[in-house]
Amino acid sequence: MTDVRYLDFADGRRIAFRHLPGAGPAVVFLPGYMSDMGGTKAAALWDWCAAQGRACLLLDYSGCGASSGDFAQGTLTRWCEEIVALVDHCRIDRLVLVGSSMGGWLMLLAAEALGARVAGLVGIAAAPDFTDWGRDAEQKAALMRGEVVLEDNPYGPEPTPMHPAFWADGQARRQLSGPIGFDGPVRLIHGQADEDVPFAISLRLAEALRSAEVAIHLVKAGDHRLSRPQDIALILGEIDRLLAQIAEGHPQ
Numbered sequence: 001m002t003d004v005r006y007l008d009f010a011d012g013r014r015i016a017f018r019h020l021p022g023a024g025p026a027v028v029f030l031p032g033y034m035s036d037m038g039g040t041k042a043a044a045l046w047d048w049c050a051a052q053g054r055a056c057l058l059l060d061y062s063g064c065g066a067s068s069g070d071f072a073q074g075t076l077t078r079w080c081e082e083i084v085a086l087v088d089h090c091r092i093d094r095l096v097l098v099g100s101s102m103g104g105w106l107m108l109l110a111a112e113a114l115g116a117r118v119a120g121l122v123g124i125a126a127a128p129d130f131t132d133w134g135r136d137a138e139q140k141a142a143l144m145r146g147e148v149v150l151e152d153n154p155y156g157p158e159p160t161p162m163h164p165a166f167w168a169d170g171q172a173r174r175q176l177s178g179p180i181g182f183d184g185p186v187r188l189i190h191g192q193a194d195e196d197v198p199f200a201i202s203l204r205l206a207e208a209l210r211s212a213e214v215a216i217h218l219v220k221a222g223d224h225r226l227s228r229p230q231d232i233a234l235i236l237g238e239i240d241r242l243l244a245q246i247a248e249g250h251p252q
Contacts, residue, residue: 057086105130
């Protein structure tokens with residue numbers, strides 16, 4: 001990725017991003033926990049936007065990918081601040097947020113922060129509140145004591161850590177009890193074979209959202225990553241239809 005740029009923060013953070021100018025609303029992709037803009041879905045979305053002449057923004061949260069920083073210091077609040085700063089830096093005045101897994105939690109927080117600039121939301125195996133429903137009582141007690149909790153990582157050799165700062169911030173920023181004050185159109189895509197985030201979370205999210213324009217697409221054989229060619233085609237198709245609905249200005 002030779003077109004990676006950086007935004008420097010006053011506290012020393014250096015956030016890597018790729019910005020593709022084009023027609024709006026811009027599509028802003030928010031990766032999952034310990035993921036980055038080099039993933040399959042992010043790359044496919046970038047290529048699709050380029051072919052469509054549509055604006056796109058990809059980013060790496062601090063402590064992830066090509067961005068500087070310590071992952072142990074990462075929190076939803078910190079990463080949401082980075083998203084908003086990049087949207088401002090790129091002068092994006094209207095956008096659709098596409099959030100994968102933890103990115104689906106961040107899209108809710110970013111939508112609240114960005115307000116009327118957000119025209120729509122697309123959640124891909126969205127995982128809001130996973131600090132709560134994704135952790136048992138023993139793990140929560142350890143995190144409260146300031147201990148790092150490690151879990152088996154099905155996608156790599158190293159275990160997946162959860163740090164106390166992230167957990168505490170996540171518990172303070174839970175969304176599923178609702179109502180979530182977003183009124184624009186929303187698409188939620190979830191695999192029914194997802195072993196990391198139960199698809200029932202997308203059902204709960206649909207209930208918590210204030211918007212009446214929420215559609216859920218369940219993929220019976222889809223796993224958590226939803227990165228098979230047919231999954232990517234489905235995601236891009238849903239984004240395309242959402243953008244068409246926004247352009248028309250009425251439900252589809």
